[in-house]
Amino acid sequence: MNQLTITKPDDWHLHLRDGAMLAGVLPHTSAHFSRAIIMPNLVPPVVTTAQAEVYRQRIMASLPKGHDFTPLMTLYLTEATDAGDVEAGFRDGLVKAVKLYPAGATTNSHAGVRDIDKVTPVLERMAEIGLPLCVHGEVTNPEIDIFDREAVFIETVLDPLRRRIPGLRVVMEHVTTRNGVDYVRAQERDMAATITVHHLMINRNAILAGGIRPHYYCLPVAKREEHRLALRAAATSGDQRFFLGTDSAPHTDPLKESACGCAGIFTAPNAVSCLAHVFEEEDALDRLEAFASLNGPAFYRLPPNEGRITLKRQDAPVAFPDKIDTGEGSVTVFDPMVPLHWSVTPDIS
Numbered sequence: 591m592n593q594l595t596i597t598k599p600d601d602w603h604l605h606l607r608d609g610a611m612l613a614g615v616l617p618h619t620s621a622h623f624s625r626a627i628i629m630p631n632l633v634p635p636v637v638t639t640a641q642a643e644v645y646r647q648r649i650m651a652s653l654p655k656g657h658d659f660t661p662l663m664t665l666y667l668t669e670a671t672d673a674g675d676v677e678a679g680f681r682d683g684l685v686k687a688v689k690l691y692p693a694g695a696t697t698n699s700h701a702g703v704r705d706i707d708k709v710t711p712v713l714e715r716m717a718e719i720g721l722p723l724c725v726h727g728e729v730t731n732p733e734i735d736i737f738d739r740e741a742v743f744i745e746t747v748l749d750p751l752r753r754r755i756p757g758l759r760v761v762m763e764h765v766t767t768r769n770g771v772d773y774v775r776a777q778e779r780d781m782a783a784t785i786t787v788h789h790l791m792i793n794r795n796a797i798l799a800g801g802i803r804p805h806y807y808c809l810p811v812a813k814r815e816e817h818r819l820a821l822r823a824a825a826t827s828g829d830q831r832f833f834l835g836t837d838s839a840p841h842t843d844p845l846k847e848s849a850c851g852c853a854g855i856f857t858a859p860n861a862v863s864c865l866a867h868v869f870e871e872e873d874a875l876d877r878l879e880a881f882a883s884l885n886g887p888a889f890y891r892l893p894p895n896e897g898r899i900t901l902k903r904q905d906a907p908v909a910f911p912d913k914i915d916t917g918e919g920s921v922t923v924f925d926p927m928v929p930l931h932w933s934v935t936p937d938i939s
């Protein structure tokens with residue numbers, strides 16, 4: 591197969607940041623994606639419906655002319671989140687999910703949740719109204735090995751939470767392990783997971799190949815090869831519970847290339863091309879549309895996009911920039927370490 595036209599994809603997990611960085615990175619997403627779930631971990635975080643609305647307006651103001659893109663807004667869950675405000679945002683059609691960051695788990699998560707019992711009233715309200723909870727699924731206990739934090743989170747936090755609040759609709763974000771895939775597969779309802787492009791392409795060796803390679807460092811950190819293979823099997827299976835969330839997370843190069851570099855991989859420019867590469871390798875190009883464009887809207891109870899994109903396989907590798915310039919500084923683009931042959935063209939009709 592050398593050409594494929596599919597429903598335009600959505601990105602169910604995206605960091606756009608704010609200000610000059612937002613303006614610099616947004617066009618790379620809006621070129622290929624119709625919608626994206628926008629992560630709320632700004633500084634300060636987006637915790638109220640009113641803040642989500644003004645952030646949405648800033649995103650729309652940064653959108654290049656001619657790009658058709660809808661940001662799907664989320665609220666950052668804190669122990670002070672008001673269930674009434676969450677419900678009002680949902681009823682307005684603005685708030686599409688609430689994000690749970692265990693405090694200390696990742697970038698700008700210090701305002702997140704320390705004691706999950708404190709957010710029970712909000713989670714119960716979300717279960718009642720059908721509003722999804724997006725979860726950063728890692729425990730924060732420093733005694734737990736960083737490569738085990740997802741598996742331990744599932745056992746000690748996620749599964750008890752799902753039993754305590756039946757009907758709560760949960761997306762396990764950026765799942766990185768076989769344990770995560772198996773857990774999601776074992777749930778009959780109200781459970782889904784996003785998978786990033788980079789976790790489909792690299793394993794943990796990439797971070798330490800001949801030296802420390804900060805541009806492959808993200809959270810959850812990439813795991814062993816057996817886990818990458820489990821993610822590939824899930825993504826290409828057609829199973830509705832798995833869909834694309836790139837977790838494209840830009841940081842400027844000085845912040846990545848430092849003694850304590852930030853977590854995050856910027857994949858927006860080549861995410862769809864990488865994805866086509868992975869699905870071709872897995873002989874599953876016929877299931878790319880389900881993963882990138884259909885399963886996500888089905889879980890979020892939204893219609894699939896009307897627009898389409900065409901993927902074309904070309905002999906010469908597609909050129910992507912190594913870095914992009916933003917008003918805040920340069921940001922390195924994910925290097926998949928293999929040539930990419932799939933180009934992406936939005937259909938204009």
Ligand code: DOR
Binds near residue numbers: 605631696807840
């Ligand atoms: O690698 C990551 N970067 N993981 C996260 O959970 C947050 C993100 C960011 O905001 O940079």
Ligand code: ZN
Binds near residue numbers: 603605629837839
């Ligand atoms: Zn993220």
